Amino acid sequence: MDQSAPPTPAQNLERQRKILLVEDDDNLANVYLTRLKAEGFDVKRVPNGEDALASAIEYRPDLILLDVMMPKVSGFDVLDILRNTPETANMKVIMLTALSQESDKQRANSLGVDDYLVKSQVVIADVVERIKHHLGLEQIAGAQVAPGQTHDQPIAPQPAQVSPAPQTPAASQTPPTPAQ
Numbered sequence: 801m802d803q804s805a806p807p808t809p810a811q812n813l814e815r816q817r818k819i820l821l822v823e824d825d826d827n828l829a830n831v832y833l834t835r836l837k838a839e840g841f842d843v844k845r846v847p848n849g850e851d852a853l854a855s856a857i858e859y860r861p862d863l864i865l866l867d868v869m870m871p872k873v874s875g876f877d878v879l880d881i882l883r884n885t886p887e888t889a890n891m892k893v894i895m896l897t898a899l900s901q902e903s904d905k906q907r908a909n910s911l912g913v914d915d916y917l918v919k920s921q922v923v924i925a926d927v928v929e930r931i932k933h934h935l936g937l938e939q940i941a942g943a944q945v946a947p948g949q950t951h952d953q954p955i956a957p958q959p960a961q962v963s964p965a966p967q968t969p970a971a972s973q974t975p976p977t978p979a980q
Contacts, residue, residue: 817935820861821845822852822878823896824870828919832865835924836931849873853881856888862935865927868897868904876907883912892934896927 819841823829829845836843846855850872856864864882868875875895882888894915895908908916915930931937 816840816842817863817937818842818844818859818861819931820852820855820859820864822847822849822864822866822870822875824848824867831924832927835928839928839932841931847871849875849878852878856882856891857885861891863892863894863931865931866893866895868895868899868908876911879908879911879913894927894930894934896922 819836821829821832821836821843823832823845824847826847829847833843833845844855844859844861846852848871852864852866853873855861866875866878873881875897879893879895882891882893892914893912894917895913896917896919897904898919900918900920905916914934917927917930
């Protein structure tokens with residue numbers, strides 16, 4: 801990594817946050833890998849649920865971005881196993897899926913998902929925002945939330961940059977005469 805490059809927002813915190821990306825679609829995975837790395841995250845990508853379970857233990861991610869429809873083991877099964885394994889029970893999990901039925905969302909919620917995003921209803925910036933939210937890295941009004949500060953604590957107000965309003969003479973006053 802280039803040491804002269806300015807740190808990204810995620811790197812400004814105590815340590816670089818790890819994301820496990822579980823996505824079987826190579827093209828989509830590459831888009832997310834590129835964006836998440838650009839945001840300063842340490843990202844590991846696996847293409848199926850079986851590899852996700854092994855990587856969750858080995859890689860110890862701060863958050864898992866989990867597809868649902870995948871070969872070998874589905875995202876629902878991965879989530880169920882993660883939540884019932886002591887080493888992974890408290891990992892943050894965001895499901896990013898094509899499944900938009902309310903019953904699928906309810907199933908994910910019943911299994912303990914932290915967030916459920918439908919691919920056709922979000923853009924990558926929304927996904928990044930949700931990741932930052934769940935990791936406590938979100939930006940409020942353009943200001944980085946400081947480590948140890950929660951998102952519901954107010955941020956000190958910044959001085960407003962207000963231009964003085966133009967002075968208009970009142971109807972009962974005569975305009976000032978130019979200086980000589």
